[in-house]
Amino acid sequence: MLGFAARRLAASLVLVWVVASLVFLVIHLIPGDPAELLLSQGGVAPDPASVADLRAHLGLDRPLGAQYLTYLNGLLHFDFGTSLQDEHPVAEDIVLRLPRTLELVGVAGLLAVVIGLPLGVMAALRSGQLVDRILSNLAGLALSVPVFVVGTLLVLVLAQKLHWVPAGGFVALSVNPLRHFGLLMMPAGTIALGLAAVVFRVTRGAALEVLERDHVRAAQARGASPAVIIRRHVVRNAATSVITVVGLHLGALLGGTVLVEYVFNWPGLSGYLVLAVEARDYPAVLAIVLVISALFVLLNLIVELLYGVIDPRVRRA
C-alpha cells in the first residue's frame, strides 16, 4: 500500500509540474505581448513607455529560459509574484482564501455523499418502483439546474422573501462559529445539490450492477441477512464506482465553487479568481489557476488512494 501511494504521489507531482510549465508557456507563447495586452483598453494602443515599464516589472524582458527558471524557483518557495491590483504578494491572498474554498468543497462533498449514497442504494433496491422513479427524476432535475441558478433562487426565496438566512457573506470561524456555519450552509448546500444527484445516479447504477453479481447471490445462499448483504456486498463494491465518478466530477465541483462563491459573496479563492480575471491581474489569475489545478490533481490522488484502500486488487497493480 505504501509503495502504491508513493508511486501515485510521484506521478501527481510530475503532473503538477507539467501543468505549471503549461501555464507558463501559455502566457509566453501566445501571439502578442502580455504587457501590451494588459494595458490596452477599449482598442486604444497603450503608451510604449508604460509597456516597457510593465515588461520590466513582470520580468518579461529577460530570456525565456531564465524566466522559466525564476518562475519554477518561485513556485518552489511558494512565491507567485505580486498582484497587479494592489502590489500585494499573491501567495498571501492564496493562503488566506484557500482554506475557505477547501471548507466549502469539503462540506459540500460530505453532504452530497451523505444524501446521495443511501438514496442511490434505496432506489436500486426498489428499481422500477414509484420511489425509484420519483428519486431518479428529481436527480435528473437537480443535474439540470445550473449552480448559479440554484444559488440565486435560494438567495431570492430564503433570504429576500422569507428572511430566514442572510443573503451571503462570511464570518470567520474564530469570531463566531455558529454564524460561520450558518453562512456556510447555503453555498455548501447549493454545490451539494448537483453533486448529490451525481452520487445518487452513480450509486444507483453501480448498486444495480452489483446486485446481479454472483457473489451477492452466493452471500444469499449462505443465509446472510439483507442488511449484511447490502452493507458488505452491495455498498462496498458499488463504492469503488462511486469514488471513480466523483473523482471525474471534481473538476466541475471546483468550477462550481467559482460561481457559488460569487453568488454568496464567500471570500474564497475561486471568487477571488473572478475579481482577478475582471482586473486582468495576470500573476493572480495564473497563480490561482495553478493552485486550483494542483488541488484538483491532489484530490484525484486522494480518490485513487481511497480506491486502493477499498479494493485490495488495485494495490498490487
Added chain:
Amino acid sequence: MRGQRLLLPGVLVGGMLLVALAGPLLPIADPVRQDVAGRLTLSSAAHWLGQDEFGRDVLSRLIIGARVSLSIAVVSTVLGAVVGTLLGIIGGYFRGLAEMVTMRTAEIVLCFPPLLLALLVVTLLGPGAATLILCLAIVFTPAFARVAYAATLSVRSLDYVTAQVALGKPAALILWRTLLPNIAPPLIVQLSLTVAAALLLESGLSFLGLGVVPPAPSWGLMIRGARTTMEHAPLLLLWPCLALTGAVLALNLLCDRLREVLDPRGSGSGRPGFLRIFPTLRTPSPNSAAPAGLLAVRGLTLEIAGPHGPVAVVRDVSLTLAAGETLALVGESGSGKTLTALTAIGLLPSTVRVVAGEILYTDRQGVARDLLRLPEKDLRRLRGKDLAMIFQDPSSSLNPLLRVGAHLEETLRAHHATGSLGARVVELLRQVGLPDPPRSAQLYPHELSGGQRQRVMIAAAVANHPRLLLADEPTTALDVTVQAQILELLAGLKQAEGGLGMLFVTHNLAVVARISDRVAVMYAGELVEEGPVAVVFAQPRHPYTAALIASTPEGDAERLTAIPGTVPQSWAMPPGCRFAPRCSMALPICDDGPPPVAMPAPGRSTRCLRWKEMA
C-alpha cells in the same frame, strides 16, 4: 418501440433549436431597444413577459438569447467533437507516438477544471463570443478524444477490421468507412452531453460577466441582470432561469434516452430476491402424501416472459433425493437444470416465475416443508444451514473486497454463531485442504487459484453442516486436473458428513458416472429420464439419453455421433414431445401431446412413448 423513447426529448430539443434558428424571422420586439419609461413593467399586450431593468422586451431577449447561447454551445461542441474525434481515432488506430502525444495532451488539459481553463483563456483573450467558442472547444476536445480513442481501440481489434488491414485497404478508407460508423454510438451520446455542458459553461461565464458581452442577450447575462432587481421583479429572474434549466433538462433527457437506445444493456431486471416478502407461490399446497427421503420436487413449472406471452422454461419436473444420496442432474445448457436447483434454495432470478409445483424438504425434526410456499424469512434460516449451494464460477462467487476468512465467518454468523470464530474458520479451511489455513484465511480471493477458490466456496457451504448440498457445475470453470481433486473433496466430505444429500448439476457424463448414485436427464425444460447411474448408462430408456451418451468422447461408444438439429427456442417449443424434431425414433403420435411419464422399473422413469423398443 425503443425509438419512441427519443420522441419527447427529440421534440423538445428540436423545437428549441427551431425557435432559436427562426428567432430573427419571428414578429418580436427588438431585443436591445431600451425603453426607460417601461422598465420592470410586468406582462402587457405588447410585451408578453414584461420588460427588464432597461425596459427591453423579455420575450424577445429570451428567444434571441437562446440563439446566442445555443449557437455558442453547438459550434464549440462541434468544433471540439471534430478535433477530439480525429485525435482520438488517430491515437487509437496508429498507436505509437501519435497515441502518446494525443492522449497525454488530453490528460493534461483534463487536469484543469473546465471553468478555470475557460477563465484562463478569457483573461488572455478578453471576453466575447469568439473567445467563448474557442475556450469551450478546448475544454471539450479531450473528452471526445478519450471516447473516440477507447472506442477505436476496441473496434480496431475486431476481426473484420484486421481483415481489411490484411487486404491492404488504405488506412483513411478503413477509418472513414468501417471505424467511424462503429464508434458513432458513444460519440453521439457524448455529443448531446457536451452541448448541455457547453450551455452550462457559457451561461456560467456570462453570469460572471466574462462571457457574452452586453448588450447582446444571453440567458446567463439575463440572470446576472435580473439578480440586481430580483427583490422587486422576481419574475424577471424566473424566465431566463426556467429557459436555461429547461434547455439543459431537455438535452440531458435526450442524452439519457440516446444512451438507453444505443446501448440497451443494464436495464435492471427488477428487485432482488432477498427483498421478496411473500413466498414464491401463494396457491395452497397440493397436500400430497408425506414424501420419502430428503427432497421431493413435484410438478415444478417455471415461466419467463417471452415475446408472445409467458414461456415455460421448466415444465412439470419431478424428482426425489434420499438422505446420503447423490443425484446428478444432466442436460445441455438451457435445459433448465440450474434453474431447478436455484428454485430449491429460493434464489431464482426475478425474471423467472414459479407457476406450479411443490418442493418438499424434510427438516432435521422430520417435518416436511414446502420450500416454494415458505416465507422468505423462514427460507433464509434454512439457506446456508440446511441447504447449501456451490456455484459454477468460484472467482465471481467470492466478494473481491473481503478476505477469505470473512466469507466463512459470514456464513457462521448468519446462523447465530457468536464470539471469536478464527479457530473454526481455520479448521474449515483445513478440512477442504487449503494450504497453510491460518494464512489462507487472511488472503483475498484474487490471491488464490481457481481450484482454491472453489475449495473456499465448499468450505462456506459445509460450514453449518448442511443436509442438502446443491452443486451447480462446480468443476466446469476449473482445469481438468483440478476438477478431479474437487470431485474427490466433495466425495470425501459427503462421507464425513453422514446423511448429506447432494444434487449435482452438470453437463459432463464422465463426472456423473464418477460421483453420483442416480442420474436425472433434462432436455428443453423437461425431465426425460431418471434412474440409477449404472442402469441408465447401460440401458437408456429415452432416445435423448442414448444420443447424449453416444456423443460423449469419454463414453465407450466406438463412434461419436452428434445429435442432429438444435435445442428448440424456449418460445417455440414443440407441442408434443420436445425432443421429437431431433429424434431418430419419432412417430407422428409423438407430436400429439406431452408424452406421459412411464416407469420401466422401480426407481426409473422415462418420458418416451417407445421406451420398450429401446434396446
